[in-house]
Amino acid sequence: MAASSVVEEQTTKDDLILPPDYELQAPEPEHCPGPESEGAGKSDACNGCANKDICESLPKGPDPDIPLIIENLSQIQHKILVLSGKGGVGKSTFSAMLSWALSADENLQVGAMDLDICGPSLPRMLGCNKEVVHESNTGLTPVYVADNLATMSIQYLLPEDDSAIVWRGSKKNQLIKKFLKDVDWDYLDFLIVDTPPGTSDEHISINKFMKESGIDGALVVTTPQEVALLDVRKEIDFCRKAGINVLGLVENMSGFVCPSCKGESQIFRPTTGGGKAFCKELNIPFLGSVPLDPRIGKCCDSGESFLDLYPDSPATDAILDVVEALRDTIEGK
Amino acid sequence: MSDEPSEPIASLKKVKHIILILSGKGGVGKSSVTTQTALTLCNVGYRVGVLDIDLTGPSLPRMFGLEEQSIFQSTEGWIPVPVETNGAGSLSVISLGFLLNDRSNSVVWRGPKKTAMIKQFMVDVQWGELDYLLIDTPPGTSDEHISIAEQLRWSNPDGAIIVTTPQNVAVADVKKEINFCRKVNFNIIGVVENMSGFICPHCSDCTNIFSSGGGKELAKAYEIPYLGNIPIDPMFVEMIENQSSNQITLVEAYKKLSISSNFQQIIQKVLDKKLEPRC
Structure with a gap:
């Protein structure tokens, strides 16, 4: 099947999930104002x-939907974006950890929203990737992982686990709007928003749609090597251009302790000084580094809380320290 | 859509093979695999071109040590940035990274602009005669992927090398990419499992940091060829990061690394398929 017919076919199928507001007859020209x-x-x-x-x-x-979004998010105290220009550095892993860590306090209501539409990972990491969400006249009811931990992801709306979402940006924007407008979060102390890599439609849209509801800021995730920092630099530039407050940076996968000989190695070598030097250069808070622990990946695959299962791991300590530093930044202001 | 080409892309007329490097997941090593594929093919003596369509996070200029370079415009179009190979084949690169003034500048573009840029890469770049054109992509199945599929619709690309890491979370996203390939009729050349195990430099024990075997299972479940696995080798990152101080070319430096033999086997499997040249 040829590319264009695929896009068309996909469009009709998607309509089951989301009716388009308008249909363009041709691709937008280069200098399209939008x-x-x-x-x-x-x-x-x-x-x-x-x-x-x-x-x-x-x-x-x-946008007439903005007041509706403000209304729907009005009972959410703190909204945190988890960002990184680079893929695979652990945005979803950290979003999941942050959700587990915050919801460990029974007095807190926590929500986790997955904006990665083409590659949703959060549901699997929270152990609920088989859940299905149906739309009702009150909107979309999130999936509850625990009494005080609610999640929403496109994964819950897919007909099959491995369906590919072949969507251009404008379609993704509509879904993001829907997530903000129609998901019935109720009262939340924290809403954690996991994002895809890059600085494109999803990022522009979430900022545009949520700005007036008040975003506390962004937690930026990186790995230590310069190739990753290079992309993260761009994300920070984006935050500055978009007026998003950078709450701090966490360096993931820094250092690895061999389980056989306890010798430490730098797998993703910080040749330019890693996250810490980077934060100093760009004048943003450094929240800490989390070492690699192979059990983190296993827990993410099985959807279990690494923090609960391995409370003795140095990585657990490091993650909890970062969460605490983050809470201090948010609640201190 | 009217903007789609209705015939093979003229600038790719003298390119014998076109291979895309895809993965639904980010950070699995698409750019590393692209770089290693290019270096390995150069070592064999092929003329290789590399196109980076990751517009918001271009990594290839850094991978090839070309960060300060820029693209030259000739009367015929854009000239790819050459990499010194000291006689081993030839290597040239096109990336949006070359068009940015400052390496920390972010490219905050919505879909239509990305589509226009990819079209421009297709129309304006003068690749000349190439044995292989490798196309490195961003993660996902969205604007860039739809656009490149539309652009290459009549150009008969050889297909895609799918990169994954072993853990389920990555494999789940890669499955989506495979379904995408099937929908747009991209032939899948095979799956490469990257970051499969880390050999401790102290005791030589191998630890599966991101578990293991996910790539092989994936290939089996979807009945696509499995090309092999590559362990994590900090020496590769080191070579990339320190290349400016190296006395030898990247192609030569890569040959000396132990993973280059792993990679050679993978590329040999691709070459053994004797994919029909486009011209």
Whole structure:
């Protein structure tokens, strides 16, 4: 099957989950102001574009959904984004750990939202990837991992575990909006938002949609090597451009202790000084480093809490220290 | 969609093979595998081009030690940045990283801009004669992937090498990528399991940090070829990070690493398939 027909086929299938607000007739031109922007249909690039009429007729001005989002999130005390420009550094792992650690306190209500639409990992790590969410007239009810830990992810909406979500950005944006507007979180002390790697649609949208509800800030995750720091640098630049407060940086996978000989090695060698030097250079708080422990990966695969199962691991101590430092930053202000 | 090409891409006319490096998961080593594939093919004597379509997190300029370089424009189009190989094949790279003024600048682009950029890479880059063009991709199955699939629709690419790490969390995302390949008709050349075990430099015991065997099981479950596994080798990262102070070329330095023999076996399996050249 050819690429375009796939995209079309996917569109019709997706409609079961999410009806599109509008359908463009052609791809947006290079200097497209964006179909939802103030200048849609009016800019120079719009002349001759097949979408001109569609864009012109779309509602303009402030997004009418923003007040609905503010209303829906009004009972959430703290909202934390977990970000990293780089993939596979442990954003979801850390989001899961943070959720487990915070919800260990029975007096706290915690929510974890997975914005990684093409590669959702959070449900598996929290041990609920087989759960299914149905939409009702009150919205989407999150999946409860524990009495005080609720989660939402696209994984719960997929017909099959390994269905590929072949979506362009505009479709992802609609789902993100839906998650913010329609998920019935009720009261939460903390909402943790796990994001995909990069600085693109998901990141622009979550900031745009949530900004007025108040985002406490971003926890940035990295690994020690320069190739990862290079991408994380871009993410911090994004945070600054977007006006997102950087709560701090955590360095994951730093150092590995061989279980046979107890010798320590640097698997992802911090040739440029790692997370700590990086934080100093960019003037952001360094929250700590978490060593590699092969059991973390196993726990993530089986959806169990590493913190509960291995309270003696040095990694557990390190994670709890980071969580505490993070809470101090958020609640101290 | 009207913007799609209706014929093979002209700039790829003299490229014999096109291979994409894909993975649903981030940080599994797509760029490392791309780099190693390129270096291994160069060592065999092939002319290799590398295209980086990870627009918001381009890693290849750093991988090849080209961070300060930029793309030159000729009357025919963009000229890929060459890597010194000292006579072993040839190697040139195109990445958005070369077009940024400052390495810490973020590229905050929504889908349509990314699509336009990929199209420009396809139309404007003068690859010339190549034996292999490797396309490194970002994680996921979204704008970049749909765009490259549309662009290559008539260009008959050889297929995709899928990279995974052994743990279930990664394999789950990679399954989605395989389903994507099937939908867009990309042939799957095979699966490579990266970061499969770490050999302790102190006692030589191998620890499976991210468990093991996930790639092989995946290949079996989806009936696709398994190309092999690569252990974590801190020496590789070291070579990448210290290449500016090296006296020898990257191709030569890589040959001396112990993982290069692992990788050679993987590439041999690809070469043994005798994939039909495009031209």
